[in-house]
Structures are given as C-alpha cells and as structure tokens.
Amino acid sequence: IKIMSSAQDHKRAKDGDQGLNTGGMGNFSPSPFYTKEVDEFCKKYIYQATVDAMAAEGRPFTGVIFFGLMLTADGPRVLEYNARFGDPEAQVVLPRMKNDIIDVMEACVDGKLDAIDLQFEDNAAVCVVLASDGYPVAYEKGFEITGLEKFEGKEDYFCFHAGTKFNEAGKIVTNGGRVLGITATGADLKEARKKAYEATEWVNFANKYMRHDIGKAIDEA
Numbered sequence: 001i002k003i004m005s006s007a008q009d010h011k012r013a014k015d016g017d018q019g020l021n022t023g024g025m026g027n028f029s030p031s032p033f034y035t036k037e038v039d040e041f042c043k044k045y046i047y048q049a050t051v052d053a054m055a056a057e058g059r060p061f062t063g064v065i066f067f068g069l070m071l072t073a074d075g076p077r078v079l080e081y082n083a084r085f086g087d088p089e090a091q092v093v094l095p096r097m098k099n100d101i102i103d104v105m106e107a108c109v110d111g112k113l114d115a116i117d118l119q120f121e122d123n124a125a126v127c128v129v130l131a132s133d134g135y136p137v138a139y140e141k142g143f144e145i146t147g148l149e150k151f152e153g154k155e156d157y158f159c160f161h162a163g164t165k166f167n168e169a170g171k172i173v174t175n176g177g178r179v180l181g182i183t184a185t186g187a188d189l190k191e192a193r194k195k196a197y198e199a200t201e202w203v204n205f206a207n208k209y210m211r212h213d214i215g216k217a218i219d220e221a
Contacts, residue, residue: 135177
C-alpha cells in the first residue's frame with residue numbers, strides 16, 4: 001500500500017460547521033493535525049491492517065481506498081472506507097502530486113506499486129466548493145455559469161466540474177448541488193486559502209453559495 005497526502009474536509013453546509021451534512025463543502029491539504037505520530041499509527045494499525053485483512057479473507061484489494069478518519073482523544077478512528085478517491089479531497093491532493101497519475105494507476109493495476117515512489121510538492125492546496133443555494137435539500141438548476149475562462153493559463157488555480165452540464169444552447173449551466181470545486185495551491189495553507197477564495201470571485205451563477213470559513217482550522221493549528 002502506498003499512502004498519499006492528507007486532506008481535511010468540511011462536511012457541514014454552513015459556516016461555523018452548522019447546518020446539514022453534505023458531500024463536502026471544501027477542504028485543504030496537507031492537514032496540520034495529521035502529525036507524524038498519527039501517520040505512523042494509521043500506517044501500522046489502519047492502512048496496512050485493512051489490506052492485510054482483506055487479503056487474508058481471500059479478497060485482495062486492487063485500487064484506491066479512501067480512509068475517512070476522525071482524530072479522537074483515544075487516537076485515530078475510521079469513520080468510513082470508500083473504494084475511490086475522496087471528493088473533494090482529491091481536488092487538493094492530486095494537484096500536489098509530482099507523479100503522473102496514469103503511471104501510478106497502471107502500477108496499481110499491474111501489482112507493481114512497490115516500484116513507485118509517490119512524491120508530493122512541498123506546498124499546500126485549498127478547495128472551496130461552489131454550490132447551489134439550498135443544497136443539500138432543495139435547489140434550482142439550469143443557471144448559466146460565467147467566468148470559467150479566467151482559469152485558463154493559470155498554473156496555481158484549478159476549477160473542477162461537478163454538477164454542471166451543457167444546455168441546448170451550448171452554455172455550461174448548473175446541474176447539481178455541488179457545482180464546482182475551486183482549488184488553488186500556494187507555498188503554505190494560508191496563501192493557498194487566500195488564492196482559492198480570490199478565485200471563487202471569478203465565477204458566477206444565479207444561486208451561487210459557498211462557505212466562507214474553509215480552512216479556519218489552519219489558524220488554530
């Protein structure tokens with residue numbers, strides 16, 4: 001098993017971790033709370049133990065496992081597993097990865113991950129999700145999205161599509177609760193957060209909604 005970088009999510013819909021749970025309203029990587037001690041514990045008792053147990057049951061796993069963890073007074077605890085990348089966690093982890101994702105995936109499929117040295121940039125990334133107002137309960141769809149062209153040619157900025165589609169006129173419109181993931185990288189988490197929120201202003205649609213406190217925990221780390 002090869003371990004990627006950590007990321008910290010924001011599940012609640014509203015600022016201050018209020019409101020209903022969502023699929024994720026934004027996140028950052030790496031998490032300053034994922035310390036060396038936490039990493040060593042998880043590698044020994046969670047990550048490797050999970051794949052070893054599946055192999056012992058005759059179900060060896062090949063692919064991506066997302067470990068959803070909670071840090072408690074009694075140590076890290078597993079909340080969930082996903083047999084895929086986390087969303088929006090991948091939106092802050094993959095932009096920091098030095099390796100070609102195709103090379104990594106092919107090595108995984110071929111059982112040659114041992115030959116891969118996963119490497120990540122010594123930087124940080126923050127993602128702010130632009131959602132449809134009313135998510136995750138009821139919301140309108142079909143609003144035209146403008147400003148996407150502003151991301152062209154900007155190396156440190158990424159716009160990941162989620163709930164979008166082309167309408168009959170060929171315009172990109174909203175088509176879901178979580179519409180776009182706006183990600184920026186920076187030398188550290190504070191710089192990445194500043195840039196990500198700046199980039200959220202480049203994009204507009206009628207019922208645009210976002211949290212304004214993604215990465216607040218960075219200031220408390």
